Amino acid sequence: MSTYLHGFIPEEQQRLIDQAGILGSLIYPRIDFSDCKNLLEIGSGVGAQTEVLLKLFPDLHITCVDYSESQLEMARKNLEQFSGRVSFICQDAKQLELTGKYDSVFICWALEHISEPIEVLKGMKNSLLPGSKIWITEVFNSSFYFFPKLPGLERYYEAYNKFQISLGGDPDVGAKLGNMLKVAGYTEIELSHGGFHLDQTNPGELIKIITYWKGLMKSGSNSMIQAGVISKKEVISMENDLDQIAKDENAVFFYQFVQAKAIL
Template sequence: MTQYKYIHGYQEIEQERLRHQAGVIEKPIYDFIDFSENQELLEIGSGVGAQTEILLRRFPHLKITGIEYEAKQIEKAEKNLHSMGYTFPQVQFVQQDARNLDLDSKFDSAFICWVLEHISDPIQVLKSMKPHLLPNAKVVITEVFNATFYTYPSIPAIMDYWKIYNDYQIQIGGDPQVGAKLGDLLEASGYANISLRSGGFHLDSRNSEDKKIVFNYWKNLMASGAPMLLEEGLISEAEIQAMQKAMDELTEMEDAIFYYRFIQATATA
């Protein structure tokens, strides 16, 4: 399969970060999702199975087919899920390009989380998925809206790094603001009953422990792009260290503020 650039890379440390990230941000995403009446779920971009774990824990009756482009991620996902006792036929992972799906089954639900931001043509993914969904199948998509990231105080070492990070995402064909476009993307792809909600974090001195956890999670998220940014010559080691130092300072600052919104869409096929 053709190799595409992926800002986070596939190193083992990154694979574990994805699992940790899923736990940190679980409640803001999943407290608004209900697959209790569904049976067969198609997960696009299942990666290392970080979201698959949560889906099966919250909805243990589901049978999930995860679609993933990268073989290394599937290998890690199978290891992770099998260690928790989840095996075929309750869960299986299929290596395919989500823009050109070729599946034998039809599903009554679909789930996409933090995937379309990495794809140059998200409409192609949504159109490719639709023939594999049953009529009125429930679709839930959660995506980034990176322009909403804000800290108080604002520190140039962080915001300059964030701009380089997001500009590179665009350069390699992604879209760090794709969440804001989900309504239009779903409508253009032929879905119905589209609704959108904004979720995320607004943490200040009233949420000191949660704020520390999220600042650390966000520092690791930004650092996950550092190897690719270094390889491309877009950033220096000194700039990476300055960003991390500034994030650590904010973590310990009592009056610091963390703010970020993602967009969650629901629709039917």
Template sequence: MDSKTKAYKYIHGYQEVEQERLREQASVIERPIYDYIDFSKVEELLEVGSGVGAQTEILLRRWPQLKITGVEYESKQIRKALDNMKALGYGKEKVNFIHQDAKKLSLPKKYDAAFICWVLEHIPEPVKVLKSVKGNLKTGAMISITEVFNATFYTYPLMPEVMDYWKLYNDYQVSIGGDPQVGARLGDLLEEAGYQNIQLRSGGFHLDSRQPEEKQKVFSYWKNLMSSGAPILIEEGIVSAQQVLEMQMAMDRLKSMPESVFYYRFIQATAYA
């Protein structure tokens, strides 16, 4: 398989179960992300990598004045997003999805702000995306980005079944052109793309016996996240079905342990065009 073909693979896949996981993910991790974003003075928002509309739904609920243009590369995701928005009662007057490559946007207007969440990790040469977005923002418009920093994932006790799988999962993402540590690079990427007043913060989870319900919920979510990569990892011969099962069982054990710890950090950036 040549590198060009591999570069367009998506580790999580597009199955219906994955499309629903994206909505679950958005709800589990909503507060750590959105409590630090302010779009209260924004009307026209550009969402890059809008997927199935999982984040779009939260954006519209939190800031009802928004009119969102979602850009998505995969047409299957757009069809699901349209279904989700229709079920929530949102029409084209509130949200519109456009099928385009974010590296070379061609949009009919310039926007008051841009939002990118869990997207750059999947894209080779993310600076091209940031430059393309900047060209479609009004002067002084804000961009808000939330991205992964997967090297920070830690559990106590450490379970080889989990950590060995996690390494293979992340190595595969690198092999298809992604970057599971891209959050750590957001400052430099934004600087290279020409943005101003760049600010970074670290968010995430540090859960132990003091937050038993939230910890169990996050362990379940993380197990589903890792499992979402299983079909393509099995298909590529990188893991076996048995390894996936052992990872899932180990995550269930961690979830049930009162003394277990879950730790993970993501990185958020704000900057201005």
């Protein structure tokens, strides 16, 4: 069984591209690499965030690191138009052996999947120049609040988070970024939050995010069914509950991720 919750099937690779688009306006307003030249992206997946970064910061060269050859293969295709500004390395983020030196690091939705993520933060220091700028965006799944409290979604969400922990990940790693960066030796650490607080005052956005959320939740379902922690019926029940919340006149949908900025 794979130790990666979402798996590497084409639908999941497309989901990462869609996700970068849907959440882009929440993730990027604070991030600034305009004074950087050589960025290391860890857990770069299919290059969905890489594309956003390359467009936002035209002077940047990005080295994408991922431990999945199939993700990197798709990233190469997706980023063809940026050839010369991007390179790819297949490595485990916990055992980095990089020859280059970088002045910046970007990590998004990757540390949540890695056991002892502090080892990544410590290990990457060997490849960073003094004064390097770090931006990390990570999940804080305990922040999720929804109303009405429908049991299918409640059960599925609990199983989803427990399953990620059983794979060695941490669905609340975002909340721990500040302490981890400090212990790993970084300075000027700043934490901020982003996400959504939606209800029927903005029904269009509510439906958009609930539809996105359904895809996110479902992306774990193959591995969870295979591991026997959830049934197909429970997946459908989770999806039905999300549809019902979107229509409920008292619907509330709240989630916050955490962003950390630091300097080496």
